[in-house]
Amino acid sequence: MYKHETLRKALKKVVLDLAVTLDxxxxxxxxxxxxxxxxxxxxxxxxxxSIDTIFYxxxxxxxxxxxxxxxxxSPTEHLLWKGVHAKKKYVFSSxxxxxxxxxxxxxxxxxxxxxxxxxxxxxxxxxxxxxLIKTFIQSGFIxxxxxxxxxxxxxxxxxxxxxxxxxxxxxxxxxxxxKSGVVQLIYEPEKYx
Amino acid sequence: MYKHETLRKALKKVVLDLAVTLDxxxxxxxxxxxxxxxxxxxxxxxxxxSIDTIFYxxxxxxxxxxxxxxxxxSPTEHLLWKGVHAKKKYVFSSxxxxxxxxxxxxxxxxxxxxxxxxxxxxxxxxxxxxxLIKTFIQSGFIxxxxxxxxxxxxxxxxxxxxxxxxxxxxxxxxxxxxKSGVVQLIYEPEKYx
Numbered sequence: 095m096y097k098h099e100t101l102r103k104a105l106k107k108v109v110l111d112l113a114v115t116l117d118x119x120x121x122x123x124x125x126x127x128x129x130x131x132x133x134x135x136x137x138x139x140x141x142x143x144s145i146d147t148i149f150y151x152x153x154x155x156x157x158x159x160x161x162x163x164x165x166x167x168s169p170t171e172h173l174l175w176k177g178v179h180a181k182k183k184y185v186f187s188s189x190x191x192x193x194x195x196x197x198x199x200x201x202x203x204x205x206x207x208x209x210x211x212x213x214x215x216x217x218x219x220x221x222x223x224x225x226l227i228k229t230f231i232q233s234g235f236i237x238x239x240x241x242x243x244x245x246x247x248x249x250x251x252x253x254x255x256x257x258x259x260x261x262x263x264x265x266x267x268x269x270x271x272x273k274s275g276v277v278q279l280i281y282e283p284e285k286y287x
Numbered sequence: 288m289y290k291h292e293t294l295r296k297a298l299k300k301v302v303l304d305l306a307v308t309l310d311x312x313x314x315x316x317x318x319x320x321x322x323x324x325x326x327x328x329x330x331x332x333x334x335x336x337s338i339d340t341i342f343y344x345x346x347x348x349x350x351x352x353x354x355x356x357x358x359x360x361s362p363t364e365h366l367l368w369k370g371v372h373a374k375k376k377y378v379f380s381s382x383x384x385x386x387x388x389x390x391x392x393x394x395x396x397x398x399x400x401x402x403x404x405x406x407x408x409x410x411x412x413x414x415x416x417x418x419l420i421k422t423f424i425q426s427g428f429i430x431x432x433x434x435x436x437x438x439x440x441x442x443x444x445x446x447x448x449x450x451x452x453x454x455x456x457x458x459x460x461x462x463x464x465x466k467s468g469v470v471q472l473i474y475e476p477e478k479y480x
Contacts (some may be wrong), residue, residue, distance in 0.1 A: 115436070116457065117448040117474075118311035127453070241309070243436070245459050245474060249451030255310040261322070264309065266438050266468035275459035277472060279309075280439060280469030 097249040106148070106210065106217035107217040107237035109228060110134040111141060112254065113276075114241050120224065133274040135214070142177050146216035150196070151226035158221070159183060160195055181219070184210065186226055207235050224252060232259060238282050239264065262285030300410040300430035301342070301455065303420060303447070304334060305447065306436050306469075312444030313417065326467040327406065335370045338386070339409035344419035345380035350377060351414070353388055356391040377403065379419055400428050405440070417445060425452060431475050438468040 107141045114120055121127055142224075150159055160179070163171045183196035191198045199206045210218065217238075220230055231234050231254075255262065266280035271277050295307065302308045306323045307313055314320055343352055353372070356364045384391045408415035410431075413423055423429050424447075434447075448455065457474035464470050 116311065116474075117446060118309070227375070243472070245457040247311075247448040247451065247455040249427050249448050249454070255311060255440040258440065261442070262439070262440040264438040264468070266464070266470065269462065269464055269470055271459070271462050275457070275474075277459065277462055277470070279436070279470060281309075281468075 097245065098135075104214045106213060106215060108146065108211070108220050108230065108235055109145065109208070109209070109238045109240060110220045110230070110236050111219050111240040112222075112227070112242070113244060114245050114254050115248050115251070116191065117247045117249065117251075118253050118255065119248050120227075120254050121252040122248050123257075124152065126248075129248070130242055131244060131276055132276045133272045133276060135272050136276070136278075138174070139177070141219075141240070141274060142168050142174070144217055145181065145219045146177070147182045147210065147218040147228075148187045149218055149220045149223075149226065152185055152222045154188060154221055154223040154226070155185040155187075155196065159185065168273070186229075198265045203229070204233065204235075227254070228256065231255065231262070234285075236282065236283070240278060240280050242272075242276050242278045296468045298430075299340065299406060301400070301404070301413050301423065301428055301456070302338065302410050302431045303413045303423070303429050304433040305415075305420070305435070307447050308437050308439050308444070310440045310442065310444075311446050311448065312441050313390060313420075313447050314443050314445040316443045318442075319444075322437055324437060324468060325449060326416060326465045328435060329435070329469070329471075331367070332370070334412075334440070335367070337410055338412040339373065340375045340377065340403065340411040341421070342411055342413045342423075343376060343378045343417045344414075345378055346464055347416040347419070348378040348380075348389060352378065353390075363432045367443050371402055380423075386470070391479050396422070396426075397426065415444070420447070421449065422478075424448065425450065425457070427475070427476065431473065433471060433473050435465075435469050442461045 112120060115129060135209040163175050185196045185198050187198055187200055189198055220227060265282040265284050267282055269277060305313060308322060313461040356368050378389045378391050380391055380393055385395055413420060456477040458477050460475055462470060
């Protein structure tokens with residue numbers, strides 16, 4: 095029992111950190127994310143300090159995996175991207191590719207994710223996009239949900255939770271209320287508690 | 288300015304108090320509400336004490352408007368229903384009906400709601416059902432949303448916010464975290480703030 099507990103605690107967690115509307119959408123019907131608030135009390139740096147690994151889908155990786163801010167961007171932005179690029183990166187893709195900055199995974203998802211979790215150390219940020227997030231939710235690979243519920247209802251859009259095979263029961267771990275009216279709800283799946 | 292402020296404060300508020308899933312549903316695809324948690328720290332009595340009027344749709348009124356608990360139900364349940372039945376009741380219905388316990392409203396909704404709000408006193412509980420709630424949301428008649436976000440994602444069901452004519456921007460007023468993991472988010476529409 096004790097050994098099992100120790101082992102479990104040493105595993106990296108896969109963390110989904112995402113902005114959602116009050117009605118559960120991650121994008122509007124035309125992919126709008128203009129409802130999304132960046133608030134300086136949200137402590138993204140703290141989150142970044144808690145992870146050492148990032149999981150990307152292929153499209154997200156190509157867009158953001160090696161993104162460099164403009165030379166005249168703020169020092170804060172340069173620092174943020176430097177922090178992101180210092181993480182170990184994995185890209186989930188059906189394409190076989192090689193890249194000095196990332197490890198590509200194209201098969202045997204469950205096994206590969208389990209192996210990476212066993213490396214220990216800090217946690218894993220599941221960056222996205224939407225299709226990778228959907229696969230991870232459906233497969234039960236997410237160990238922690240950090241959902242920033244925004245004070246906006248869109249009425250339609252891309253739902254975070256869609257095509258679930260079964261109801262997802264979560265355990266509330268913590269809530270953070272930001273001055274913008276965003277409420278961050280942090281959950282873990284019931285099976286982990 | 289001062290007179291206007293005083294007048295506005297004297298108006299009754301229409302309050303929607305509702306349980307929603309983390310993905311924004313008020314019922315599952317087969318009308319399931321078995322995910323709904325009743326927690327004794329939720330202070331429903333306190334809410335009931337803040338209202339003196341209830342708005343029902345016709346179907347909800349016929350089911351619950353004059354409901355009496357079984358004689359062997361708990362004293363708490365008897366007290367709760369006694370509290371509910373002491374409120375002034377309005378029923379929104381296309382049918383013209385008369386009833387000693389309630390006033391029926393079958394036309395001129397916006398005007399009637401405005402007149403009732405002007406009566407002052409305590410607030411109004413928008414009881415439901417779903418179709419009355421939808422009408423009230425779409426018409427902008429709701430002054431306060433009290434949404435109890437449950438730690439469950441269903442993946443599909445009846446959305447609280449559907450067929451919105453436009454995006455609904457809210458202002459967070461308060462959050463209450465219950466020991467069950469339910470998080471109550473209290474909002475008012477932006478226009479009121």
